[in-house]
Amino acid sequence: MAGIRSGLVLAIVLLSRVLSAQNAAPVTPPPSESKGSPILFGTNVDADEGTESRGASLGLGAYDSKKKDQKKKKHRGEFAIAPIPLVNPSIGNGGGLGVIYAVDLDGSAESPPSAFGAAGFITETGSWFAGVGGQIHLRNDKYRTLVALGGGKFNYNFFGIGADSGSKSIPLTQTSKAFLLEPKMRVYRDWYLGPRYHIISSTAGLNSPKLDPSKLPVPLPSTIDLRTAALGIRLQRDSSDSSFYPKKGSLFDVLADFYAPQLGGARTYQNLTLAYDKYLPLGPKNVLAIRASACMVTEGAPFYDVCLLGMSKDLRGYQVGEFRDDRMLVGQMEFRRELFWRLGATAFAGAGAVAHDWSGFGNSHAEPGGGFGLRFVLAKHNHINLRADYAWGDNSHAAYVSLGEAF
Template sequence: MLTILFSCSVRGQEPATEQEPAIQWNESSDLLDDEKALPVNAAQPTPFTAIHKKDKNEFVIAPIPFLNPSQGWGLALVGQYIFTLKDDESPPSIVGGGAFYTEKHSYGGGLAYSGKLANDQWRVGLAVGKATVFYDFYGIGYDQNKEDISIPLKQQVEFAGLRLMKQVTNKLFLGLELIGAEITTNIETESIPGNLTNEIVAKTDFVAPNLKAERDTRNDSFYPTQGSLFDLQAEFHSEELHDNTTYQTYKISWNQYLDLAPFSVLAYRLMARFAYGDVPFYSLSMFGQGGDLRGYETGKYRDKMMWAAQTEYRYRFTDRWGGVAFAGAGQLAPKVSEFDGAAFLGSGGLGLRFRLAQKNPVDFRFDTAYGDQKISYYFSVGQSF
């Protein structure tokens, strides 16, 4: 599903979904015929029978309430058109836009396009938007974060992104993203505890190239039941490209999906992210984004190095309704060598799913997660990973 502005308004402080802070275009379904249809038992309901139709063109327009620990309640108005070009065997393309407002008075909007062209030989993405986001900053490093002392920040961001990827072999894509952004940060209090302001950068402008490699064998990206998604990214920031500092971030992730039985799927995800150089606080690795891990306020725990692992069992009760159970764990550290002995952070919980679209398995999700010694709730659209 195409993730619009509210998943990329601020790096790590997503008001609408707990997803990747940078601009993302998650690829659409490769399932274009009936040959990979799920097993059907005539005595049982038949979830997702519609996803095996070649004609998947449809509009998805809805006001969507959401909830997460970083922003509390919010409302997003989302409009998307999912379509396949005539005589093109590519997966569906998506064009859409959205706007959001949250309980913390964060707001923003954007437009995006994710295109699959020439029988999926090319994948193109475009995105533009702007947002103002209010959130709490707890400092850097586990020892600082666990003190639970924060200051309120106001962050304004304007961004534009371009993505171009080419399929070089079976399901393997290589390409480049260019992300341009202006980020302005203000402290929203006169009472500042400790030295939390030492890491605050007032204003940053940058154009960052992001090299990408991706192998996608999922049978569907909205609700995959088979296959995997491997993603490798290397993002470069430099003062020569009008950034305030010079640093790099590297991220690797792997999602696997196993079709256990009719209507039952086991999904698991492994990821690691490493940042080197003079990294601003908003570009650090952090829990609570991209579902890594649910149960944590986005950005409360952040540092240069991070890894996380999680698993999720998914079951469809009917074509419309489903449920999940999930668990995960991970670590943060200033250096890779310091993972040894670093504190483990874990979470787990249960969730419900309700299908929104007619021809594509786009779910509304509600998750209850326990992490950081408290219970958190999530309302959003799309699977966690």
């Protein structure tokens, strides 16, 4: 759901946990007393048999379409429910809930189950979000359609725009609602291609009447009531061997969005993101995962829709949007080790930078990030992990709890 930024990005990430269970937004513990968070877990309920199995998966990719020799389960569908803790100094402490219903629509052994989900959260600062969505697989997985609808209110910290941002912030409030539709078709082997359309309505402004805008440490963006709409295209090549814990193969993803008033919005600009994930097996229990990504946004984008550094899948150790600008380059590497029983461990490191244009990276400072994590296998069949990471950045730190790997 690229293109939904800033305050909405945390909400969309939460919904994507329900829909894909792979990418998670950071939750940074407050520097003072830390409140305990509930343990994240999943429960699947078979709609036919009425049986219940703990530690089963949440997600659309739970079925590995490349394992064609595996027999497909003979049931109409199953429910999965997971509470999701949220601890974040920007929008406050709180909690969320995700619900998903997975069902086989075409009965093909080569097609993953379609999934329909809902997610929401609320925090002590008054931030909240609710959304629904689904991903449909038809005709032996030849056709894939993603659809999502959500909205909420987000009180968060804005650190400014540019490579020098990130030191001081001002409180903003943003109310947003969004709709996304993305159908894709398999065009050749592991290649999928299709159009996408999304529309976002947002109102953002200062969240403190006591602050004098002329004395703020960072420039204050104008209070806006803005709607943006984009028609885009997505191209993916996925040769990885698993949706949740890939041990080999790669994922190449290209996303281009073209915003224009003729599509229902109010501004004209473009957004292009590219990402490449590579998975290298190092023996039966070790995996080296490598990710590189780039983002480019043209002039005319609102401050909440430029490139954001700090997403879990790109670089851990920072708040989402702590650094933002029209260009971004990020690289991250992670070593994953299966220990014993259902336990595993990881070590990761990376760096990223933002700049106003590509030539600005010569003078831009790369922000480092790295840390360690533990894993607990909730679902053995698909190797779906409960992920707990702690990462350090430059004068920053963040904790992450989610289902699935960072990338």
